[in-house]
Amino acid sequence: MSGINKVILVGHLGKDPEVRYLEGGVSVASFPLATSESFNKDGRKIEQTEWHNIVMWRGLADVAAKYLQKGKLVYIEGKLRTRSFEDKAGVKKYTTEVIAENFTILGRKSDFENETRHSLKSEDADSDYDSRTDADDLPF
Amino acid sequence: MSGINKVILVGHLGKDPEVRYLEGGVSVASFPLATSESFNKDGRKIEQTEWHNIVMWRGLADVAAKYLQKGKLVYIEGKLRTRSFEDKAGVKKYTTEVIAENFTILGRKSDFENETRHSLKSEDADSDYDSRTDADDLPF
Amino acid sequence: MSGINKVILVGHLGKDPEVRYLEGGVSVASFPLATSESFNKDGRKIEQTEWHNIVMWRGLADVAAKYLQKGKLVYIEGKLRTRSFEDKAGVKKYTTEVIAENFTILGRKSDFENETRHSLKSEDADSDYDSRTDADDLPF
Amino acid sequence: MSGINKVILVGHLGKDPEVRYLEGGVSVASFPLATSESFNKDGRKIEQTEWHNIVMWRGLADVAAKYLQKGKLVYIEGKLRTRSFEDKAGVKKYTTEVIAENFTILGRKSDFENETRHSLKSEDADSDYDSRTDADDLPF
């Protein structure tokens, strides 16, 4: 018990969010996010990009679908979750995702028709212990 | 460019750190860390544990080897890195690890013969752009 | 717009939380929190303690009043807020506080009769845009 | 001991950094940073801005002086420090500052002639236990 599992990312979306709808109408958005880091090595500037699998649930997924697009710069706060799945060949594999808990769009003024911070408590779609939306945080 | 990739964890070590030495004498420590979370579902308390693969390089690995043991509660700050590798059967797989940048032991008094915060800039063993140790942060 | 204002602290309470009740029955808890840092200077170990003014609103204040006491080790997440006030002599002064958004008790087993993470959206008592409680996070 | 004191901010500089030089040639940069937050209250969008006093020491101050200007959007990581001072009238006052440990410029492409993350261990100017610069992180 008593753990903290927190991820803070600032990066650009590699693709538009992809939204799926589960039984019960629960929405799930996912997209890749790139965080790049520069450093000097032997006098040359090296840029290293790390890709993260971002997952958003329910109301946060809906907001993401509406306001996030490929290329946008966002601040994302969330937690790590590793889950297993079977690939097409039936081989068990693992993937680590960042389950987003809130996000803020950063960047150009033109990106800010909407400037509210988006926040949503979200969890696995098959649990309903926290399915409400932090409506006050939504921009409409 | 311009990215932030930060992980903050507080959890317990699932095992003692395992230390390996690469060519050049570079040390790498790794261990699993559990972060647990409790919540109420339908009136029952559910505990959910997430396991993280922690990796520490060089001086930080040495400090970890000396001061961290299975069961200890630690605060860890680091970044996410996903890398691919081939399993024994030659199948390409991916794993996501937390490359620790510093840690602080939390918890019981008996855990605190040493109480300095440990911090070390570290990177891939095959790169040497940042191989020094933040010696002032080391407890000896 | 588009800002992030986040504070992450792990430290010990210097006093029991002090709870006040505003008009409307809104509860506000506050207490000092010590975060200490050790480092070596000229071969001697120096310990430096920083004191933070923690403020919790509404449901989070109620949970704090019940579960936090002087000496306990807690993880606190919140945001900075600087406000002005007049001292007894009528002189305008400023104070910077950490408005907590959630906390987790860390530390000894004896501290863990209750082990849920406490979280509450909270704001100034004179605003009511976010006055609900994240009830699912509360331990009762 | 065993504390964590961490601040994460994303905001705009309210002024150009002001650089002072202490005895020994130690440089100190300081500037105000605004973090704004939007929320809906009674259907109206409210924007609330918080101002932070940012302080940078030594090499980090030098990088700030070179690359940060009024209006720029930056990610700043640091720690809180409250110190007392006497105002012109000899009255003792307190101020809380964010001692930056690293920063990253965010925002428009045009802001990124230089895109390295800046990082520097820094402390009070009158202590020399950590006076070196994380040179590898510097952009020259």
Add this chain to the structure above:
DNA sequence: TTTT
């Protein structure tokens, strides 16, 4: 004013 905490803790080790």
Add this chain to the structure above:
DNA sequence: TTTT
């Protein structure tokens, strides 16, 4: 595989 941790911890409470």
